[in-house]
Amino acid sequence: NAGVTQTPKFRILKIGQSMTLQCTQDMNHNYMYWxxxxxxxGLKLIYYSVGAGITDKGEVPNGYNVSRSTTEDFPLRLELAAPSQTSVYFCASRSGGWNLSNxxxxxGSGTQLSVL
Amino acid sequence: QQQVKQSPQSLIVQKGGISIINCAYENTAFDYFPWYQQFPGKGPALLIAIRPDVSEKKEGRFTISFNKSAKQFSLHIMDSQPGDSATYFCAASKVDSNYQLIWGAGTKLIIKP
Known part of the structure; x- marks a missing residue:
């Protein structure tokens, strides 16, 4: 099983450029996170989604945008890249519910982004 | 009030020893406390988690101890092995928050053979 797949693995952007980080999951999970x-x-939450068509801001949403048109895909958009957005980006998913054992x-394995 | 403070930043333990990582939180509304393990070049993976209705949870060599009155919880790794060398993150959230985890800064654990 592929699980959560992120592309690209590495990217270098110039200040002011834009790009989309791709994330797709094949587990039919409702919840997805960036x-x-x-x-x-540690990790800081940028955006999350509880299902197709529903997204919400996390702790650090400024400079980013997301969309969730399908259950599988949750792309993250950087519109005007800034050096402060140099980071490793992780996409994650979960099925939902609060059964602690599950x-x-x-x-995903992450995208290493450098903005120069 | 949303912070989770984790210590130490790094830890070196001899093989077979006990590794102990500590976390403290401020928000008394938090009611779910997981530990995640991350290897280089990989995303974090859930190791073990606890709810505040119990003071301890054990899974194999890994144990979470939870002190609700002190607002602290810790991870103990017994009989530490070189394969346990990784970065460990504690986190906290409210059950009704759509799993919006507040993460500690991480502890880089090295187990010396």
Whole structure:
């Protein structure tokens, strides 16, 4: 099983450029999340979605946009890249519910983005 | 009030020893506390999680201890092995928050053979 797939794995952008980070999952999960991970800072939630057509802001949404037109895909858009957006980006999904023995996030392998 | 403070930042333990990582939170509304393990170049993966109605949960060599009054919880890795070398993250959330986790800063654990 593929699980959560992120593309690209690496990308270098110039200041002011735009790009879309792709995320797709094949587990039919309703919930999907975008995180950024900075060294020594843990993970910060950018946006999340509870189902197709429904998205909401996380802790650090400024400079990003998302859409969720299908259950499988949850792309993250950077419109005007800034050096502060240099980070590792992780997409994650979960099925939903609060059965502790089953509930967890499934993560992709990440996209390392540098904005120069 | 939304912070989760994790310590230490890095930890070196001899093979066979006990690794202990601590986390503290401020928001008393948090009621779900997972630990995630991350290897280089990979996304985090759930290791073990606890709800505040119990003070301890054990899965194999991994144990979470939870102190509700002190607002602290910790991860203990018994008989630490080189394969346990990874970065460990604690996190916290409210059950009704759509799993919006607040993450600690991470602990880089190295197990020396």
């Amino acid at each position: 995180y950024r991970q900075d060294p020594g800072m 509930e967890k996030l499934f993560f």
